[in-house]
Amino acid sequence: MDSFTATAARMPELRAQIAQHPDRFRVLTGDRPTGRLHLGHYFGTVRERVRLQSLGVETFVILADYQVITDRDVAGNIRENVYEAVADYMAAGLDPRSTTIFTHSAVPALNQLLLPFLSLITEAELHRNPTVKAELAASGRALSGLLLTYPVHQAADILFCKGNLVPVGKDNLPHIEVTRTIARRFNERYGQLFPEPAGLITEAAELPGLDGRKMSKSYGNAIALGMTADETAAVIRRARTDSERTITYDPENRPEVSGLLATAAIVLGRTPTDIADEVGSAGAGALKRLTTEAVNAFLADHRAQRAAITVDDVAAVLREGNERAQSIADATLHEVRAAMGMLY
Known part of the structure; x- marks a missing residue:
């Protein structure tokens, strides 16, 4: 053992x-x-x-x-x-x-x-x-x-x-x-x-980064806890995806899309596959909007507490x-x- x-x-x-x-x-x-x-x-x-x-x-x-x-x-x-x-x-x-x-x-x-x-x-x-x-x-x-x-x-x-x-x-x-x-x-x-x-x-x-790699500031794929809502939206908007319109969770073959799905899933308390099924053929833009809204809602209380410090x-x-x-x-x-x- x-x-x-x-x-x-x-x-x-x-x-x-x-x-x-x-x-x-x-x-x-x-x-x-x-x-x-x-x-x-x-x-x-x-x-x-x-x-x-x-x-x-x-x-x-x-x-x-x-x-x-x-x-x-x-x-x-x-x-x-x-x-x-x-x-x-x-x-x-x-x-x-x-x-x-x-x-x-x-x-x-x-x-x-x-x-x-x-x-x-x-x-x-x-x-x-x-x-x-x-x-x-x-x-x-x-x-x-x-x-x-x-x-x-x-x-x-x-x-x-x-x-x-x-x-x-x-x-x-x-x-x-x-x-x-x-x-x-x-x-x-x-x-x-x-x-x-x-x-x-x-x-x-x-939690992987937005590009599917390890979340790291040096990769530019991380959402810092101290970011504003607008900064968070900008980071997610810049995240790379791929040319396939239908959203699926496939970390090996679609790491960027899967990184966004994993991020949305963990803050929502759901599974990445569930999120992928919800977005479906709406494409990467819809996935990014969903992820942005989910992360900003999750961090809202943290940001409010932080602003008072x-x-x-x-x-x-x-x-x-x-x-x-x-x-x-x-x-x-x-x-x-x-x-x-x-x-x-």
Whole structure:
């Protein structure tokens, strides 16, 4: 039985435990602020965070700004991306009074955990990580030390707050295994301190972009949560389709049309095939109008909530979140140094 199958088999029991005893869990999750959050982020991760928060699970959301440069040369508009993300979190329902939202670079004690953690993992184990391999292939550049040690950075993110639950997709399970390995080896070497976190496989729909490829800002195929109704209409209007008039759902042979159908379907809570049957021979123009209306109706409340959030509100959330994360990281680092006999 492979790792994913074994983890998936444990999900019903784990979800039951979370529902019965939410106070026993502490979640660490987050995003790399490489661009604006889009519908794919909402359905893939943000909605699940709001659900866990509503259950009473203590949640930490990290904006991993240092990790932006694992696979690129510059940080880009990182401050703007961070502020935009926090506004979207709040508009979507994450409450800073119960969910700690913070930035990676603002918590120095968290990053100090990297040195002892790096001593607990081998170079060969890092090279085997499939995410590192994929990111390296996508970047087209030489392997940097930061990219190679990316899974250890994530382990520090999770363990600084002693997170024991991490929502992940199938592709990210190897990172959880690295974190579990580091926690276990630290405990064996220096004494019991860290939990071995469980991966919570999210039941999130995978939303393709408007052209059928992975939804990504770099492809120009994403609908950002912060777009206006007019901007959304313009993006959908520019989306490519094909010359066939009758609309059908066929991701392999008609990826662009199928991307539009998937977008309309997920916000309407229907199936892409159902939407295709409704549009029928009315053509791509009708499909684009339906998709635009559906997305704008779905995002109307989010936009209204977001419009009420000021830059000062976001700054206050980050200031308070960073302070709380730093306080916890300081305490954890003190425990680590004590366990290693390094208090002077």
